Amino acid sequence: MGKSPEEEHPVKAFGWAASDTSGVLSPFKFSRRVTGEEDVRFKILYCGICHSDLHCVKNEWGISTYPLLPGHEIVGVVTEVGSKVQKYKVGDRVGVGCMVGACHTCENCENNLENYCPKMILTYNAVNYDGTKTYGGYSDHMVANERYIVRIPDNLPLDAAAPLLCAGITTYSPLRYFGLDKPGMKVGVVGLGGLGHVAVKFAKAFGAIVTVISTSPRKKQEAIEVLGADSFLVSTKPEEMQAAMGTLDGIIDTVSAVHALVPLLFLLKSHGKIIMVGAPEKPLELPVFPLIMGRKIIAGSGIGGMKETQEMIDFAGKHNITPEIEVIPMDYVNTAMERLAKGDVKYRFVLDVGNTLKAA
Numbered sequence: 001m002g003k004s005p006e007e008e009h010p011v012k013a014f015g016w017a018a019s020d021t022s023g024v025l026s027p028f029k030f031s032r033r034v035t036g037e038e039d040v041r042f043k044i045l046y047c048g049i050c051h052s053d054l055h056c057v058k059n060e061w062g063i064s065t066y067p068l069l070p071g072h073e074i075v076g077v078v079t080e081v082g083s084k085v086q087k088y089k090v091g092d093r094v095g096v097g098c099m100v101g102a103c104h105t106c107e108n109c110e111n112n113l114e115n116y117c118p119k120m121i122l123t124y125n126a127v128n129y130d131g132t133k134t135y136g137g138y139s140d141h142m143v144a145n146e147r148y149i150v151r152i153p154d155n156l157p158l159d160a161a162a163p164l165l166c167a168g169i170t171t172y173s174p175l176r177y178f179g180l181d182k183p184g185m186k187v188g189v190v191g192l193g194g195l196g197h198v199a200v201k202f203a204k205a206f207g208a209i210v211t212v213i214s215t216s217p218r219k220k221q222e223a224i225e226v227l228g229a230d231s232f233l234v235s236t237k238p239e240e241m242q243a244a245m246g247t248l249d250g251i252i253d254t255v256s257a258v259h260a261l262v263p264l265l266f267l268l269k270s271h272g273k274i275i276m277v278g279a280p281e282k283p284l285e286l287p288v289f290p291l292i293m294g295r296k297i298i299a300g301s302g303i304g305g306m307k308e309t310q311e312m313i314d315f316a317g318k319h320n321i322t323p324e325i326e327v328i329p330m331d332y333v334n335t336a337m338e339r340l341a342k343g344d345v346k347y348r349f350v351l352d353v354g355n356t357l358k359a360a
Contacts, residue, residue: 010034012029012031013029013135014029014030014357015069015138015139017030017066017067017069018070022058023058025057025070025333030067030139035080035143036145037082037085038084038147040080040145041081041143042077042078042079043076043077043079044139044141045077045353046074046158046162046351046353046354047073047075048071048162048167048194048351049337049349050070050073050167051194051340053070053072054337054341057337063125068124070137070138071123071124071137071351072098072099072122072137072165072166073097073163073165073350074096075094075161075162075165076353077093077094078090078094088146092151093152093158094149094151095149095313096123097148097169098122098123099123099303100134100144100145102117106119112307112308113305114147114306116305123137124136139357147306150309150310150313156313156316156320157322159350159352160323161313161322162350163194163198164312164322164323166303167194168202169312170195170301170302170303171252172308172312173304175187175206176308178275180203180249180252181206182206183206183207185206185208185209186208186247187250188233188248188252189203189211191214191255191256192212192216194323195277196252197227197347198321201323202316202321204227204228205319210230211231211232211233211247212229213233213235214235217234227324246268246270249268249272251275252277255280256279257278258280258282261274262285262287268294269294270294271294271296271297274297274298276298277301286298325350326349329351329352329356330353330356330357
């Protein structure tokens with residue numbers, strides 16, 4: 001006879017989970033595996049609320065299974081390490097991002113691109129190696145293989161570091177891969193939310209000249225004075241968009257709602273590229289002629305491998321890059337989700353798990 005889930009996963013845990021497509025979260029008891037030889041267990045202190053969490057609790061992508069316990073911007077302090085763990089010790093400041101496993105034998109894994117492994121295991125709403133469900137960071141503690149643990153630089157506050165594990169790597173990776181990380185590059189950022197505001201900070205740190213493109217004129221002052229953008233375009237004003245035609249080397253498009261791509265294509269220079277990092281639930285319209293005229297590219301990018309994720313957070317530490325956050329208690333999570341759906345956050349909610357998560 002096989003072992004029961006309780007025998008396989010005897011470590012009690014608790015958090016907040018959604019039980020159906022209403023997306024409403026409530027206290028939830030579950031269990032995590034014992035600490036394996038290569039595992040790191042840590043007490044969760046903070047967890048960012050990503051737009052993906054909102055999509056998933058409501059099953060807007062059609063892939064959710066319940067109960068669903070979200071959270072993949074997870075930081076805390078190590079409480080236990082397995083006998084073969086070499087890089088971490090009890091007391092270290094660490095985090096886990098969007099994934100907790102992969103096959104480790106495919107071409108992607110061998111090239112430090114676990115994020116593109118066909119067998120990549122997501123931090124929540126996925127199935128682990130042993131057939132059990134993965135649960136995320138809206139919970140009291142986390143356990144993961146040390147390959148998927150990230151060390152948080154000492155100078156970064158843990159609460160503000162949390163969103164870097166998704167929003168940070170999601171924007172850092174395409175800037176690097178598509179060559180938009182060089183001084184003087186002209187980079188556009190579409191959407192000034194959780195992803196967009198971090199994209200602005202990384203692009204500026206690389207030395208780029210950054211233009212924010214938004215539907216909200218009210219965000220202009222903040223984009224330039226607080227986040228350091230060089231210019232601002234209101235995408236609903238044709239005269240502004242026309243004046244900027246052919247000026248950008250690349251665009252990071254962070255918008256997760258359906259929106260028009262053609263006006264953005266016209267902003268690109270020849271050989272320019274738009275990299276999609278937001279994930280609208282419905283397909284976007286893509287006429288081909290604007291691509292042909294100027295040999296333009298529309299690409300996608302999803303998080304980054306573990307080596308690059310550590311590189312990203314070390315870069316953030318060196319350049320003192322932290323997301324703008326609103327720290328909230330655990331029992332505010334449902335209100336936060338409602339506000340996130342309306343775009344009412346500057347710019348990332350972070351759950352104060354360590355101080356406010358109470359055992360059910």
